[in-house]
Amino acid sequence: MPETALQVDEIGQILTAATEEVLETMFFTGLIGPAEPSGEPGLAALVAFRGAPSGVCGVRMSEAAARDVAANFVGAEVEELEPAQIEQVVCEFANMICGSVVSRLESAVQIELDPPRLVAAGDFNQPPDANGAEIWFELEKGTLGLMLSLGPMPGAGGSA
Helix, strand or coil, X not given: CHHHCCCHHHHHHHHHHHHHHHHHHHCCCCCCEXXXXXXXXXXXXXXXXXXXXXXXXXXXXXXXXXHHHHHHHHCCCHHHCCHHHHHHHHHHHHHHHHHHHHXXXXXXXXXXXXXXXXXXXXXXXXXXXXXXXXXXXXXXXXXXXXXXXXXXXXXXXXXX
């Protein structure tokens, strides 16, 4: 269990560095600054991973952020995007963030990522007994929330 004993500020730094890298290299945008959790509608995706450590990584974007990031990624105008394209990009973004995050975690064990999955915005939260952090940023358009939880993950369908 020592591998999961990261402090909340260390996890926040890992999430921030991974997000800056992915946004700049793949989505041609960047973080504007810190933000408060967004209560507005949006899209959320989670990626579970197994190894040492195991956990879950997630992203939640306001609708404006999801549309803007998707347009940048596919090279289209926001108005041209279908909802399914935006959902696919949010999942791919979550996958890229998780991959970047786990590559920054020191581990002698190979870590396997599950496919990303869209979830209800209310499911974007850290399990209460996990070691992790949730941080929010303002983007050029909208907000972005990031979550990383390390440790044993609850069984499928379990919510408290």
